[in-house]
Amino acid sequence: MDQEPVMLDQILNKLLAEPRTAPAYPAGYYSADGDCVFIYNEGGAHVRDRVDGLLTVFRSPENGRIIGLQVKGVRGLDDVRRVEVKTLGTAPEGMRIDVVTLLLRSYKAESGASADESAREPERTRAYRDALGLFGCQTLDVELQGA
């Protein structure tokens, strides 16, 4: 083997050993590999609840409340982001995500996407409404890396 790979457990144990400062929630990041934005309101356990092809919400397994979400297909949605250059330190370029626009774009894009999705329309609308209620007043700074 070219080089002994770093083991996943080692990295996770190292992260556990490092002091962690809780971020100011809500906070998010963009995954270039998934072309999606993750936004969290807290850091605990959750289950994934796929709302439609673009939105998945993360719910507490205890009471079902939304603690985070994943919005897919962000790349190319120029109207939901404004590219800015962070000038402090060595932080890379960042982008500001307008969560309202992002969620509304996703809701519109997935409306009537398939017969199966249409059957869940009331449930879908409720999930978007709940997500907007939790995160809709936010504009989040996330790193642009790879977008």
Added chain:
Amino acid sequence: MDEQDTVPERPGYMRIDGIQEPEDGSGCATTYAWLSIRDLQECHKLNPWKAQNLRAAKEVLCSPARIFQHIRPDERESGWCYSGVPQCLWDEHGHKAGMPANHVFTVYLNSGCVVFEWGPETVDREDPGSPIGARTGLGTEIGRFGRLAWTRNP
């Protein structure tokens, strides 16, 4: 995909070895996946519970019940979804925790075999190895995925 012993390191990523090859019908061949170190650090910062459950994600990648292709049918490049039930989940302190009932654990990879999402989701009532909406069945239409690439129990 190349043999594991010829795989170079990838800057900014860690390699996860020993995952099941998605297109191998026998289910015996193994390959590797990648994980962005930056994404892992961001994930740990915002949701350490999720970061610790990469341990469960790796277990599912190595021993899945189902593998689906085409995460997003409208996109040109397809990815993979591995689904299964790990022995346990992990809490944010790295301790073992229970897997919620009526759930499977799914792991999502892009077309370059980079892991970008994982976690438990509701099981499909018709198939205990699949997440809800998958409507699995070899040769049949798949609801939210393009294709069932592999199943442990056809």
